[in-house]
Amino acid sequence: MIYYCKTAYADLEFIVLKEAIFSYPRHNHISSYTIGIVQNGALSLCSNGEKKVYKKDMSFTINPYDVHEIESLEVYDMIVLSLKRNFLKSYELLEAQVIVGRYARILEEMEYLEESHGALFDDILRGVYAHCDSMHEKHRTLDRIKTFLEEYPEVQIDGEHLSRYSALSKYHFIRKFDENVGMTPHKFHIQNRVRKAKGLIENSTSMTDVGLSAGFYDQSHFIRHFKKLFQISPSSYKAACLDLDALAKSGKKLR
Numbered sequence: 001m002i003y004y005c006k007t008a009y010a011d012l013e014f015i016v017l018k019e020a021i022f023s024y025p026r027h028n029h030i031s032s033y034t035i036g037i038v039q040n041g042a043l044s045l046c047s048n049g050e051k052k053v054y055k056k057d058m059s060f061t062i063n064p065y066d067v068h069e070i071e072s073l074e075v076y077d078m079i080v081l082s083l084k085r086n087f088l089k090s091y092e093l094l095e096a097q098v099i100v101g102r103y104a105r106i107l108e109e110m111e112y113l114e115e116s117h118g119a120l121f122d123d124i125l126r127g128v129y130a131h132c133d134s135m136h137e138k139h140r141t142l143d144r145i146k147t148f149l150e151e152y153p154e155v156q157i158d159g160e161h162l163s164r165y166s167a168l169s170k171y172h173f174i175r176k177f178d179e180n181v182g183m184t185p186h187k188f189h190i191q192n193r194v195r196k197a198k199g200l201i202e203n204s205t206s207m208t209d210v211g212l213s214a215g216f217y218d219q220s221h222f223i224r225h226f227k228k229l230f231q232i233s234p235s236s237y238k239a240a241c242l243d244l245d246a247l248a249k250s251g252k253k254l255r
Contacts, residue, residue: 001016001019002022002240003240003242005242006242006243007244009087009099012087012100014079014244019077020077021076022070024069026069026183027183027191028183028191029062029066031086032064032082032083032084033062033084033088033131034082034083035059035060035083036061036080037059039057041056041078042055043072043078044070045069045070047062047067048182059117061128081121083128100125101121103244145162145177146180146188149188149192154215155215159173162185191229194225197210197222201237202241
């Protein structure tokens with residue numbers, strides 16, 4: 001069972017995984033920090049080539065562009081907090097701690113977050129803010145290409161055209177991009193199309209329109225890539241999206 005809990009802040013989201021067995025393939029998160037707290041069970045996280053097992057009461061942080069994969073070792077419960085860098089730039093650390101703390105209490109009241117686990121966010125956020133302040137560009141030309149693919153993933157463009165902009169041969173461009181980002185330009189492009197589709201789904205009634213708007217001209221390809229990254233179909237994702245503030249006001253609990 002999985003729920004994507006939206007908040008009043010577009011760049012802040014909680015994900016509730018209950019009795020989950022999901023394993024996630026190799027990917028990265030663009031411009032966002034992912035904080036995971038394992039509440040039951042066990043999983044392994046391989047991030048930037050280092051593999052570690054996480055069990056009950058353990059937490060991890062995945063930084064922007066860290067290439068990683070998650071493997072379920074047994075049925076697990078986990079709370080995930082996703083914070084985009086725009087949120088960190090908009091709010092000071094103390095403000096973020098108050099905002100995240102308020103939503104953590106809502107999840108505690110709904111019995112989907114243990115109080116002791118909610119208290120972990122303050123310390124974790126300190127580390128996240130410190131890391132964000134220290135981030136710097138590795139390669140300006142590649143960073144511009146990376147940003148373009150993030151912001152306009154629907155554009156039909158191939159490695160040949162991108163390599164011309166980088167002033168590198170296609171072979172050297174792909175190698176440099178892989179070294180800088182952790183995956184090939186094509187994989188990064190597809191991943192960003194899927195993430196754009198994810199952002200469009202909540203306000204759309206047509207999965208076909210969503211796929212087309214994100215740059216997928218074959219519906220089966222759209223669904224296949226979406227399921228590969230998120231482990232659920234686009235329609236199932238839409239059904240799993242919840243408004244955390246509205247849910248708190250209603251007094252209802254997740255099913």
